[in-house]
Amino acid sequence: MMRKKLPFASHINRAQFVLQALRAGARLARTVQQEHLGPAAAKSDRSPVTVADYAVQAVVGGMLEASFPGEQLIAEEDSQALHAGPPAMASMVAEYVLRYLPAAPLEEIWRWIDLGRGSAEQAYWVLDPVDGTKGFLRDDHYVVALAWIEAGQVVLGGLGCPRLAAPGASAESPGSVVLAVRGEGAWITGLEADAWQRLSVSQEVRPQKARLLRSFEAGHTDEGLMDELVRRLGCEAPPVRMDSQAKYARLALGEGELLFRLLSPTRTDYCEKAWDQAAGSIVVEEAGGRVSDLRGEPLDFGRGRELTANVGVLASNGRLHAAALRALDALGANRRP
Ligand code: AMP
Ligand code: MG
Secondary structure: OOEOOOOOOOOHHHHHHHHHHHHHHHHHHHHHHHHOOOOOEEOOOOOEEOHHHHHHHHHHHHHHHHHOOOOOEEEOOOHHHHHHOOHHHHHHHHHHHHHHOOOOOHHHHHHHHHOOEOOOOOEEEEEEEEEOHHHHHOOOOOEEEEEEEEOOEEEEEEEEEOOOOOOOOOOOOOOEEEEEEOOOOEEEEEOOOOOEEEOOOOOOOOHHHOOEEEOOOHHHOOHHHHHHHHHHHOOOOOOEEOOOOHHHHHHHOOOOOEEEEOOOOOOOOOOOEHHHHHHHHHHHHHOOOEEEOOOOOOOOOOOOOEOOOOOOEEEEOOOOHHHHHHHHHHOOOOOOO
């Protein structure tokens, strides 16, 4: 059944805001991708960042301040890194932001980006303006991810997915928005128009039939261990490689059963970032799935920018969670070396 109206009874104002912000952010990122796939800059951790990352963060930060003044935001980017990058980048960022929020003074644009330096108070927002930047650069999957946290738990989260179609969508309008409110389900609608459909995970219980989802980037996972997991679980199909939290949306759509975020052998100290997991995790849980770390511990979003209490992530359709945890334990994949 499709619904025209937002399908939630609580947190209506925040859900409405997240929908608007994700639509604005996803459209802006898509426009940048179509018009200007300029060179990416490298941040101090050598990960790539583009005009779209900064422009989307400025627009969503500005919208957030207008709708919920004074609330805390934790977001991936900051203006210092922008100004340390190629000089042309800052002016391109301003140009794209001005299309959405005309007449904004330049200093305001940089300040909106830096709203993302907020602190993890009792309640706060978490934003990844472009999750899967490497996918964005490859013209592949990426998402805009926004979530609202209360007392260390995600209460509301959404993914703006320009490259992921809602079921039954026409080929001309492939993008979607996925939105979840704690206790009220996960829902998908078109990026442009409202036609809400409820999401539920696959009912598969056989590990050999499990469809695995993994990072596209080899450097974000452990490829050898992934192969061993496939063998141990007896999965018949090879893992699907996909960038960004679009993987969580796929799981919630029932188009996959297991999602592993394993520690890369070159970065065994890596801590998952709050903005890479918050929105995706509530989407999977509210579709009936389960999300934990690789040891089965719940993800702790009370610690600010990084999930320092957790090791990696396992998301599943719920029914295959225990089998996946056993396989991880048997392979020693749930411990830092
Ligand atoms: P994915 O597209 O699933 O590979 O996830 C993309 C996210 O992985 C990016 O937003 C990065 O913040 C994050 N990332 C960067 N380096 C690593 C790493 N070594 N291990 C896991 N994730 C990483
Ligand atoms: Mg990210």
